Amino acid sequence: MIHIVTALQHEARPLIDFYSLKSVQNNPYQIYRNENIHLIVSGVGKKNSFDAAIYLHDFSGKNRNCGWLNIGIGGHSKRNIGAGALAHKITDQTTGKNWYPPRILKTNCSSECILTVEKIETNYYDSVLYDMESSGFYEAASSCSTSELVQCFKIVSDNLSFSSKKVSGALVRSLVEQNLKLIDSIVRELSKLSSNLDVLDAKPKELDQFLERRHFTVTESHQLRRLLSRLGILFPEEKWFDRISHCKKSGEILTYLEHQFETVYT
Amino acid sequence: MIETIYIEEAVSDHPRTKEILGRFPKATRIPCERYGEVFNPKAQNFRLQKQKPALILAQKFDHFVLEAPSGYGIGGTHNYYFSHMLNCIYDCRYCFLQGMFRSANLVCFVNYEDFETAIEQKIEQHQDAHFFSGYDCDSLALEPVTQFSDSILNFFTHHPKSILELRTKSIQIKSLLKRAPLQNCVVAFSLTPDETAKKLEHSAPSLERRLDAMNQLQEKGWKLGLRFDPVIYEENFEKQYEELFKDIFQKIKIENIHSVSLGPFRLPKDLYERMYRLYPNEKLFAGPLEEHGGMISYKQEFEKRLKKIADQLLEFIPKSIFFPCHT
Numbered sequence: 001m002i003h004i005v006t007a008l009q010h011e012a013r014p015l016i017d018f019y020s021l022k023s024v025q026n027n028p029y030q031i032y033r034n035e036n037i038h039l040i041v042s043g044v045g046k047k048n049s050f051d052a053a054i055y056l057h058d059f060s061g062k063n064r065n066c067g068w069l070n071i072g073i074g075g076h077s078k079r080n081i082g083a084g085a086l087a088h089k090i091t092d093q094t095t096g097k098n099w100y101p102p103r104i105l106k107t108n109c110s111s112e113c114i115l116t117v118e119k120i121e122t123n124y125y126d127s128v129l130y131d132m133e134s135s136g137f138y139e140a141a142s143s144c145s146t147s148e149l150v151q152c153f154k155i156v157s158d159n160l161s162f163s164s165k166k167v168s169g170a171l172v173r174s175l176v177e178q179n180l181k182l183i184d185s186i187v188r189e190l191s192k193l194s195s196n197l198d199v200l201d202a203k204p205k206e207l208d209q210f211l212e213r214r215h216f217t218v219t220e221s222h223q224l225r226r227l228l229s230r231l232g233i234l235f236p237e238e239k240w241f242d243r244i245s246h247c248k249k250s251g252e253i254l255t256y257l258e259h260q261f262e263t264v265y266t
Numbered sequence: 267m268i269e270t271i272y273i274e275e276a277v278s279d280h281p282r283t284k285e286i287l288g289r290f291p292k293a294t295r296i297p298c299e300r301y302g303e304v305f306n307p308k309a310q311n312f313r314l315q316k317q318k319p320a321l322i323l324a325q326k327f328d329h330f331v332l333e334a335p336s337g338y339g340i341g342g343t344h345n346y347y348f349s350h351m352l353n354c355i356y357d358c359r360y361c362f363l364q365g366m367f368r369s370a371n372l373v374c375f376v377n378y379e380d381f382e383t384a385i386e387q388k389i390e391q392h393q394d395a396h397f398f399s400g401y402d403c404d405s406l407a408l409e410p411v412t413q414f415s416d417s418i419l420n421f422f423t424h425h426p427k428s429i430l431e432l433r434t435k436s437i438q439i440k441s442l443l444k445r446a447p448l449q450n451c452v453v454a455f456s457l458t459p460d461e462t463a464k465k466l467e468h469s470a471p472s473l474e475r476r477l478d479a480m481n482q483l484q485e486k487g488w489k490l491g492l493r494f495d496p497v498i499y500e501e502n503f504e505k506q507y508e509e510l511f512k513d514i515f516q517k518i519k520i521e522n523i524h525s526v527s528l529g530p531f532r533l534p535k536d537l538y539e540r541m542y543r544l545y546p547n548e549k550l551f552a553g554p555l556e557e558h559g560g561m562i563s564y565k566q567e568f569e570k571r572l573k574k575i576a577d578q579l580l581e582f583i584p585k586s587i588f589f590p591c592h593t
Contacts (some may be wrong), residue, residue, distance in 0.1 A: 088294060100298065103269065142307075143309065148311055148315065196314075200588075229546060230551075233548075234550050234552050234553065261553070
C-alpha cells in the first residue's frame with residue numbers, strides 16, 4: 001500500500017484521475033483511495049503535512065510496511081519549470097534538522113537537496129529546492145514506516161525567471177500531469193518494496209487453524225507463530241496441526257513443536 | 267557500483283576524500299554534518315538498503331583501536347581490533363553486521379593516520395601486540411577504492427614485532443602482490459565449503475577464486491590465515507569440510523600458514539533477534555539454535571560434531587597453529 005500526501009487539491013487532482021481514486025472522506029482531511037493507494041490532501045506547510053501523515057497512518061490501519069510519497073511543488077534558482085526530483089536530503093530551515101531519504105529506488109529520477117521553509121522563498125539563495133512541507137512530512141512518515149519507503153518528489157514550479165506569484169492552480173495541475181510517468185515509476189518501486197516487507201510479515205501457514213481450534217494465551221500465540229514460521233522453513237511439506245491431536249493443552253502443543261527441531265541434527 | 271556518496275563536512279577537503287570521489291565521477295554527492303545523521307537513524311531497514319548501499323566518507327574521532335573480544339586471537343597475549351570501515355560489500359547471511367548496524371551503507375573513515383597513531387600508542391605498551399582489521403568490515407574488499415591496506419602495511423613495516431591480521435573473503439590482492447611481503451602480516455581468509463558459500467555468502471568471491479588468491483599470495487611469500495569461522499550446519503557438513511580441507515591443503519603449503527581458527531555459528535542474542543526479523547525465511551536462523559550465556563548458537567550435540575571437524579583439520583596442520591573459537 002502507498003500513501004501519498006499532497007498539500008494542494010491542484011496537486012492531488014491529476015493523481016486522483018490517473019489512479020482512479022475514490023473519495024472516502026472529506027473531513028478533517030480529504031482522503032481518496034483505490035486498492036493500492038491512499039491519498040490525503042494536507043494543506044500547505046510542514047505542520048499540516050506532519051499532521052496529515054500521522055492521520056493517514058491511523059486512518060489506514062497503521063501498517064508499518066507502507067510506502068509514503070510526498071508530491072508537491074517547489075522553487076529552485078536554476079532548474080527548469082516542470083523538472084521533477086526526489087529528495088536526497090531534507091533540511092528544515094527553522095530547526096536545522098536534516099533527513100536523508102535512502103536512495104534505493106530503481107528509477108531514472110534525478111535528486112536534489114530540499115530546504116523546507118516557513119514562507120514562500122523568492123530569492124533562492126542556495127542551489128536547493130525550496131518547499132514548505134517535506135520536513136514535516138518526512139518526520140511523520142518515517143515514524144510510521146522504514147525510511148527507505150518514505151520519499152519526497154518535488155516539481156519545480158518557480159525559479160529566478162518565473163516568479164512564484166505567477167503559479168496558478170492550472171499550472172500546478174499541468175506540472176503534475178507532465179510528471180505522471182515519473183511519479184508512477186516511483187509509486188511502482190515503492191509498492192514493490194512495500195510488498196516485499198509484507199511477505200516477510202506474512203502469517204505462517206496453519207497459524208489460524210491452531211488459533212481457531214485451540215486456546216492459546218497472547219504470549220503463547222506469539223511463541224506458536226514463531227515456532228510454526230521456523231518449522232515451515234525447515235519442513236515445508238509438513239502439516240503440524242494433524243500431528244498435535246494427542247496434545248491436550250496449549251503448553252503441550254508448544255513443547256511438541258519445539259521438540260521437532262531436535263530431528264534436524266539426526 | 268556506488269551511486270551515492272555522503273560526505274561529512276569535516277572531511278570534504280581531505281585529500282583521501284578527493285581521491286575516492288575521483289573514482290566515482292558519476293555518483294551523487296550529498297553533504298552531511300556527521301555520518302551518524304545518515305547511518306544511525308532508527309527507521310532504517312538493513313535488508314532493503316543492502317540492495318543499493320551508499321558510501322559515506324567520514325572522520326573518526328575516537329576509539330580507533332579497541333581490545334578484541336575474548337577468544338578472538340591467534341596466539342597473541344594483547345589483541346586489539348580496529349575498523350577503518352563499517353559494513354561490507356558482501357552479503358553473508360550469517361554476518362553479525364546485519365544485526366549490529368541499522369544501515370547497510372558503507373562507512374569509510376578517511377583519517378587513516380589517526381588509526382596509525384592509536385596503534386602506535388598500543389605498540390608502545392606491548393610491542394608484540396596483535397592487531398585485527400576486518401572485524402566491522404572486510405579488510406580488502408574495497409581496497410581499490412580506499413587503499414587502506416596499502417597505507418596500514420606501510421605503517422607495519424616499521425613495527426616488525428607487532429602482528430597485523432587482514433581478515434577477508436576478497437580477491438582484491440593486487441596491492442599486496444605489488445609489494446614485498448610483510449612477515450608480520452597475516453592475510454586471513456574466511457572459508458566455508460562451496461555449497462555453504464553459494465547459499466549464504468552472497469556477492470562474495472567463490473571458494474575457488476579465494477583459493478586462487480591465496481595461492482598467489484603464498485607464492486609471493488605472504489603468510490596466510492585460514493578462518494573456518496563460522497562453521498554452518500548443513501546435512502553432511504562433515505563430508506563437506508573433509509572435501510574443503512583436502513582442496514585447501516592440496517593448494518596451500520602448511521609452511522605458509524600462520525594460523526588456523528575454527529568456530530561454530532554464534533551470535534549475541536540481540537543481534538540474532540534483529541537478523542531473524544530481517545530474514546524470517548532464512549533456514550540458518552530457523553534451525554535448532556539455543557542460548558548459552560547471551561550467545562545464540564547450535565545445540566550441544568553440534569559441538570561434538572564440530573570436534574570431529576577439528577580432528578579432521580588437525581590431520582593437516584600442527585596443533586600449535588590451531589586456535590579454536592568457542593561459544
